[in-house]
Amino acid sequence: MLNWVGRALLLAGLFSGLGLQAVAEIPSVKQVQRPATTVKEWIAQVEAAPQTTPAPTIQITGVKANPTSKGVEVILETPIGTQLQVINRSAGNNFIIDVSGGQLRLADGNAFTFRSDKPLAGITQIIVTNIDANTVRVTVVGEKALPTVELYDDNAGLVFAVGSQATATSPQQPTQTQQPQNETQPKPLVSGDEPIELVVTGEQDGYRATDASTATKTDTPLRDLPQSIQVVPRQVLEDQQVSNLSEALRNVPGVAQGSQSTRGTYEVPVIRGFDASFDIKTNGLRNESNLYQSFDRAGIERVEVLKGPASVLYGQGSLGGVINYITKQPLSEPYHALEASVGSFNFYRGAIDLTGPLNPSKTVLYRLNLATQTTESFVDFYEQQRYFVAPVVSWQLSDRTKITFSSEYQVRPQKNGATGIPAEGSVLPNPNGKIPRNRNTNEPNSTSDTSLLRVGYDLEHRFSSNWQLRSAFEYSSFQRYKNYIINSTLAEDERTLNRLFTTGVNDERNYGIDTYVVGNFATGSIRHQLVTGFNFTKHTDNTTSNFSQGVLDLFNPVYGRQPSPITSRGNYFGFTDTLGIYVQDRVTLASNLKLQLGLEFDTFNQTSGERISNTEQKNYSDAFSPRVGIVYQPIEAISLYANYSCSFNPNIGRAFDGSAFQPERGTSYEVGIKGDISNRLSATLAFYDLTRSNVLTTDPVNTDFSIVTGEQRSKGVEFSVGGEIIPGWNIVGGYAYTDAEVTNDTNSSLVGNLLDNVPKHSFNLWTSYEIQSGRFKGLGLGMGLFYVGERQGDLDNTFTLPSYFLTNAAIFYKQDRFRAALNFKNLFDVDYFESAQNRVNVFYGEPFAVQATISWEF
Numbered sequence: 107m108l109n110w111v112g113r114a115l116l117l118a119g120l121f122s123g124l125g126l127q128a129v130a131e132i133p134s135v136k137q138v139q140r141p142a143t144t145v146k147e148w149i150a151q152v153e154a155a156p157q158t159t160p161a162p163t164i165q166i167t168g169v170k171a172n173p174t175s176k177g178v179e180v181i182l183e184t185p186i187g188t189q190l191q192v193i194n195r196s197a198g199n200n201f202i203i204d205v206s207g208g209q210l211r212l213a214d215g216n217a218f219t220f221r222s223d224k225p226l227a228g229i230t231q232i233i234v235t236n237i238d239a240n241t242v243r244v245t246v247v248g249e250k251a252l253p254t255v256e257l258y259d260d261n262a263g264l265v266f267a268v269g270s271q272a273t274a275t276s277p278q279q280p281t282q283t284q285q286p287q288n289e290t291q292p293k294p295l296v297s298g299d300e301p302i303e304l305v306v307t308g309e310q311d312g313y314r315a316t317d318a319s320t321a322t323k324t325d326t327p328l329r330d331l332p333q334s335i336q337v338v339p340r341q342v343l344e345d346q347q348v349s350n351l352s353e354a355l356r357n358v359p360g361v362a363q364g365s366q367s368t369r370g371t372y373e374v375p376v377i378r379g380f381d382a383s384f385d386i387k388t389n390g391l392r393n394e395s396n397l398y399q400s401f402d403r404a405g406i407e408r409v410e411v412l413k414g415p416a417s418v419l420y421g422q423g424s425l426g427g428v429i430n431y432i433t434k435q436p437l438s439e440p441y442h443a444l445e446a447s448v449g450s451f452n453f454y455r456g457a458i459d460l461t462g463p464l465n466p467s468k469t470v471l472y473r474l475n476l477a478t479q480t481t482e483s484f485v486d487f488y489e490q491q492r493y494f495v496a497p498v499v500s501w502q503l504s505d506r507t508k509i510t511f512s513s514e515y516q517v518r519p520q521k522n523g524a525t526g527i528p529a530e531g532s533v534l535p536n537p538n539g540k541i542p543r544n545r546n547t548n549e550p551n552s553t554s555d556t557s558l559l560r561v562g563y564d565l566e567h568r569f570s571s572n573w574q575l576r577s578a579f580e581y582s583s584f585q586r587y588k589n590y591i592i593n594s595t596l597a598e599d600e601r602t603l604n605r606l607f608t609t610g611v612n613d614e615r616n617y618g619i620d621t622y623v624v625g626n627f628a629t630g631s632i633r634h635q636l637v638t639g640f641n642f643t644k645h646t647d648n649t650t651s652n653f654s655q656g657v658l659d660l661f662n663p664v665y666g667r668q669p670s671p672i673t674s675r676g677n678y679f680g681f682t683d684t685l686g687i688y689v690q691d692r693v694t695l696a697s698n699l700k701l702q703l704g705l706e707f708d709t710f711n712q713t714s715g716e717r718i719s720n721t722e723q724k725n726y727s728d729a730f731s732p733r734v735g736i737v738y739q740p741i742e743a744i745s746l747y748a749n750y751s752c753s754f755n756p757n758i759g760r761a762f763d764g765s766a767f768q769p770e771r772g773t774s775y776e777v778g779i780k781g782d783i784s785n786r787l788s789a790t791l792a793f794y795d796l797t798r799s800n801v802l803t804t805d806p807v808n809t810d811f812s813i814v815t816g817e818q819r820s821k822g823v824e825f826s827v828g829g830e831i832i833p834g835w836n837i838v839g840g841y842a843y844t845d846a847e848v849t850n851d852t853n854s855s856l857v858g859n860l861l862d863n864v865p866k867h868s869f870n871l872w873t874s875y876e877i878q879s880g881r882f883k884g885l886g887l888g889m890g891l892f893y894v895g896e897r898q899g900d901l902d903n904t905f906t907l908p909s910y911f912l913t914n915a916a917i918f919y920k921q922d923r924f925r926a927a928l929n930f931k932n933l934f935d936v937d938y939f940e941s942a943q944n945r946v947n948v949f950y951g952e953p954f955a956v957q958a959t960i961s962w963e964f
Contacts (some may be wrong), residue, residue: 164190164208166242166263169220169234177269178225180232180244184208184263191742192257192264194785201253203244203266204327206742207697210236221505229253229268230438235571236626237325240633240697249439312341313836314786314829320410320430322692322702323390323419323576323637324624329780330692332702332735332747334413334792336826342838343403345874345888345916347447347929347957349479351375351386351401351409352940355429356870356892358411359840360824363941364863367949369483369490369523371554371586373397374941377426378413378796379820379846379864385416385424388431388560388580391618392420392643395558395584396431399518404457404477405496407432413824414774414794415753417731418704421641421686425753425772425798426820433512436471436500437461442964449929449957455479469502484953486546487522506568514560522548526947528596528603529905531660533939533948538601538661543937543950547603547658550665552590559583577621586612593946594655603658603946607669610651610676617644622688633694640687647680680714690733698739702749706731710756710769727769729754745780759802759812767814770800787829787837796820797849806852817850818861834878834886839871848901859903863941865895867909874916888916899942910938910951923963931955 168183182205184190191206210220220234230247237243246253246268256267315337317325328335336358348354352368355361355375364374364381373396374383386396409431416428440462447455461473477494493516500510525548531541562580569575592606622639653676656669688706695701707730715722735749753772761767778792801816826840846861860866869892876886892912899905913934918927935954942948 166205166208166210169210171220171222171225171232173226174267177267178222178229178232180222180234180266180268182208182234182242182244182264182266190264193742194255194257201246201248201255203246203255203257204237205242205244205264207240208242209240210234210242225268232268240694247438312830313339313838314788315339315408316788318410318412319432320387320390320412320416320428322690323622324635326692328788328790329739329745329782330700330737332700332737332749333751333776334778334790334794334824334826336411336413336790336828336840338409338411338838340407341836342872343406343409345918345927346872346890346914347916347927347959348403350399351429354401354409355411356890357838357840357872359826359842359868359870360413360822360844361411362844362863362865362868362894362897365941365943367523367526368940368952369485369488369949371398371520371523371556373399373401375429376863377411377424377429378794378822379844379861380424380426380796380798380818382424382426382429385420385427386429386431387420389433389564389578390420390430391562391578391580391620392423392641393560393580393582393616393618394645395560395582395614395616398556398558398584398586400516400558401431402477402492402494402516404459404475404494405433405514407434413792414749414776414796415731415733415751415772417708417729417753417772418706418733418751419637419688419690421643421684421706421708421731422710422755422769423753424755425774425796433496433514434459434461434473434475434498435510436473436498438463438468438471443961445959445961447957447959449481450955451482451484453479453481453955453957464499471500473498484544484950485522486544487548487550487552488546489521490523491517491519493517508566510564512560512562512564514558516556516558518557519555520553522546522550522552522590523554525591525593526943526949527660528593528600528946529899529942529948530596530600532950533899533907534905536600538599541660543953545660545663547593547605547660548591554586554588554590556584556586572626574624575621576624577619579619580616581618582614582616584612584614584616588612588651591656596946597657601659601661603660605656605658605669607654607656608651610649613648615646618642635692635694636690637692638689640685642686643682643684645680645682647678647682649676649678651676651678675718677717678715679717680712682710682712684708684710698742700737702733702735702737704733708754712756712758714758725756725758725766727754727756727766729769729771743782746778747780748777750775757800757802757814761805761811761813767802767812768800770798770802770814772799773797783827784829787827787831789825789827792824794820794822794824801851803852813852815850815852816848818846819849820844820846820861820864822846834876835873836875837871837873839873840869842868844868856901859901860898862898862901862903863907865897865909867893867895869893872914876918876920884920886916886918886920888914888918890914897941899948900944904945905942907939907942907948910936912936912938912951925959925961927959929957929959931957 164184166182166184170181172179190208193204222232225232228249230249233245254269317327318335319325321331321333321335338354338357350368351373352363360378362376364376366372366374383397412428415425417423443459445457457477459475464470464472475496479492482489496514498512502508527541530536560582564578567575589609592608594604594606620641622637625636627634652672653674654669654672686706686708690704693701709728711726713724731752733751737745737747739745751774755770757767757770774796776794780790782788798818800814802812803816805811805813822844824842828838830836844864846864848856848859851857872890874888877883895909897907899907912932915930915933932954938951940949940951
């Protein structure tokens with residue numbers, strides 16, 4: 107039913123958006139005098155709203171910045187400022203005001219950007235610029251804290267009174283602007299003016315993100331995106347003391363832990379039923395090395411998760427979605443922070459965050475994040491160290507050009523991590539009893555030591571206020587030195603485990619570049635934001651492996667026995683080149699109707715083989731990946747959206763006749779609604795239907811080879827909510843229903859089977875409250891509830907992982923720049939299984955643990 111309903115809604119939305127007769131009849135946001143913040147207000151406004159044609163975009167003919175006795179006032183000059191809609195928000199030390207219904211225009215009709223540097227003490231910069239066809243953004247950047255901004259309506263236009271903590275005690279500094287012709291004599295605010303918005307003394311955005319760049323490669327409001335996207339902000343990562351990607355993604359509905367343990371080497375997230383381990387990006391750049399344990403909270407500003415295919419901008423990728431690490435960037439004012447933690451299982455961690463200018467003019471900025479961590483586990487012999495270094499330097503070459511150089515180095519020595527235990531004796535009965543949760547099938551001296559180096563640059567150049575260029579490059583080098591055990595089979599006595607002893611080295615190199623142009627222009631009354639460019643990646647992989655055999659009694663293990671002589675060797679190689687050319691146009695048909703069109707062409711070439719046997723195979727393919735999306739906003743607080751998009755992934759395998767495989771294809775239909783419950787709390791409801799075709803399956807005639815006839819399908823519903831309910835009370839939560847199954851395969855017994863490690867039902871809720879005033883100001887509590895339903899342990903559906911319910915909690919105290927916290931994970935010590943790789947590798951989840959953290963900013 108979802109399939110036909112979704113497609114019908116999508117096609118209806120597209121035809122109404124493209125039809126000539128529909129555009130003029132769509133009601134405008136500006137016809138609503140005041141945005142609704144409750145369902146009751148929305149219904150009343152819809153019933154009473156007159157059906158008139160949209161109001162024209164209001165021209166803002168000038169910008170002035172005048173010093174006052176309280177700070178500085180910014181005037182957007184227009185005679186009808188009361189018709190403009192204003193939304194306040196904040197991100198870090200940036201106070202951001204989006205003014206919808208207007209455009210910056212000089213007397214000759216040209217758009218421009220206004221900038222004022224160091225207008226007063228405590229304020230680094232004020233920027234006023236067009237961000238789309240009918241929205242002007244005012245950004246006030248604070249030095250060490252968020253500014254205070256108050257909005258008035260005046261005969262001259264909109265007036266923003268800007269102040270800072272420093273102006274309360276410091277004398278006023280003169281204002282500097284890049285447009286001296288706009289300056290006038292100082293004029294204090296008229297005390298009789300009535301504010302048309304409440305005074306907002308903003309704080310960090312906290313649990314609610316309003317913008318993301320992953321979906322469009324531009325900073326776009328989430329409400330304007332015709333696709334579901336969730337953001338895990340830094341505040342959530344810190345409050346929960348997240349230690350790996352799996353813990354971060356617990357806050358995103360529809361994402362599950364895949365076929366690896368969180369104690370292993372790999373990150374295997376599953377989005378909407380499909381493996382997304384090769385779709386973990388850093389600042390939008392593809393890097394296959396990210397599938398390894400590359401997550402460290404010390405260098406990450408936030409994690410963005412784009413649901414559904416993203417091949418239209420990123421090339422090959424998962425049908426389920428994309429994960430994008432947004433890293434910390436340099437700040438223009440000095441900021442220093444120290445953090446130290448200690449916890450269960452000999453957990454110790456320290457982190458340093460340093461940033462600020464390197465020269466008096468603040469055109470060269472730096473940021474340095476350092477972290478070190480060591481921990482053991484409930485699993486015998488397990489031990490892991492982590493060392494993280496991430497320096498970043500940005501250089502403002504001119505008012506139009508900026509380049510940022512970044513690097514990152516991680517080293518992770520690890521003992522006895524990734525192997526699980528058989529299903530018999532854990533989730534299934536075993537005549538010998540239950541295998542202990544702490545059992546490790548590795549040897550005490552088993553190791554898996556990894557290192558990861560990244561270096562790159564990000565160049566931004568603005569040709570004008572409407573056209574800019576971005577070029578980003580990254581090189582990475584990953585090495586793994588392995589001496590560990592792979593569980594092979596369980597003997598008939600169900601207590602003797604056959605094991606493969608593995609030694610060798612993985613050496614991977616990745617080169618990636620993404621270059622594109624962003625342009626804003628108009629064709630008549632229709633506005634466009636064009637993104638077009640290319641991306642290129644080159645990946646090399648060299649792996650050596652030596653295998654020998656041994657056994658282990660799971661119920662009476664004796665470690666240290668010598669394995670058999672080496673039974674096989676491998677020396678594998680792979681070289682992959684991928685080139686993508688893409689174009690995307692975000693079209694504003696009306697102030698409340700937006701269309702998104704995109705297309706990417708990709709070509710792929712791979713050579714792989716094994717040097718000892720002297721075998722080699724080549725594979726090449728190309729594909730077009732389109733995307734069409736539409737957003738309609740009946741009122742400012744509500745966005746209705748629909749999209750159709752495709753993905754592709756190269757198929758790597760061997761065909762009996764030696765021919766190259768057609769790429770795996772994916773098709774996605776999605777409809778949904780996004781709503782701003784208040785100016786600090788938002789929610790998203792999405793319905794989707796995904797089909798993955800050309801999946802490699804076993805050749806039924808020549809079983810050592812493959813053919814592309816498989817098909818898998820995932821349908822579901824997702825709900826997410828995040829933000830601040832009342833001052834101090836934050837929430838992030840969601841629910842997901844995921845129905846993912848095999849719909850076609852040469853092995854008829856698989857048809858109808860559920861995909862492994864995908865729960866049908868999952869639920870997440872994290873909420874925290876901090877006392878805002880009084881004797882206990884700064885004291886806070888946090889509580890997390892996470893439910894994961896039953897999942898299949900393998901694709902054959904031979905065993906099921908039971909559902910589980912986890913409870914996490916936190917107690918914290920903030921005083922000025924000091925913070926202390928206690929975090930409790932798995933508060934009731936639930937015995938659960940986080941995932942399974944196969945019938946002999948089932949992974950227990952972490953038991954109860956407590957962690958104490960103190961941090962200091964200076």
